[in-house]
Amino acid sequence: MNNELASINEVIGFLNLVDPKRLNDLRETYPAYSELLKPGGMLGEDKTNPNEALVRGVACKAGLERVLLVCKEKLPQLKRKLKSLGNIQFGSQVVVGIGGASLFLQFGNTLPSVQILTGVLTLAGSLLSLFVQHKSGTILNNNQSIFSYYEKLVDYNLEAEQQLLEIDLALQAFRDDNPDRLIAVINTTNQICLEIRKLIEKS
Numbered sequence: 767m768n769n770e771l772a773s774i775n776e777v778i779g780f781l782n783l784v785d786p787k788r789l790n791d792l793r794e795t796y797p798a799y800s801e802l803l804k805p806g807g808m809l810g811e812d813k814t815n816p817n818e819a820l821v822r823g824v825a826c827k828a829g830l831e832r833v834l835l836v837c838k839e840k841l842p843q844l845k846r847k848l849k850s851l852g853n854i855q856f857g858s859q860v861v862v863g864i865g866g867a868s869l870f871l872q873f874g875n876t877l878p879s880v881q882i883l884t885g886v887l888t889l890a891g892s893l894l895s896l897f898v899q900h901k902s903g904t905i906l907n908n909n910q911s912i913f914s915y916y917e918k919l920v921d922y923n924l925e926a927e928q929q930l931l932e933i934d935l936a937l938q939a940f941r942d943d944n945p946d947r948l949i950a951v952i953n954t955t956n957q958i959c960l961e962i963r964k965l966i967e968k969s
Contacts, residue, residue: 772952777829780959819945823937826955830930837923844916
């Protein structure tokens, strides 16, 4: 392990995006490290400085707490949206099924009303299916569909919960001559904050 402390630039950037007041509170609490706690601030300093390591750890704890709040807010919203889209998708399949069944009724039946009804049902089912695909993002076949977004948030929520427990232990067990455990948690937290920030900015 080299003498450079782990970077918290993504943690600071995330806090600046979602909770600038909390970031400002940290700067007021640790005025000697205000530059470190600014977006685009210092990266790594001598890890033998125990106070700076602790400040970085405290900032990461604040970042993890805010990650959990973001997940707590967004996951129920996404779950409701997924349920709603699922209901619409089911409805579209029912309509398509009815439209398909109506095709059999057309044989030997030249009534314009039956033909029109069959066409309307088939078209409505197709349009509903396209609507669901558009709203979910799957029509683009990309990695930013609502399903992918939901799964990633679930993963980051679980990881943030684990890292929050770990950073509490790392801060309690911190030793001036061996900050490696704390540095490992800071690295992981920095990455989590980066990924959550990207999800927020793309949503």
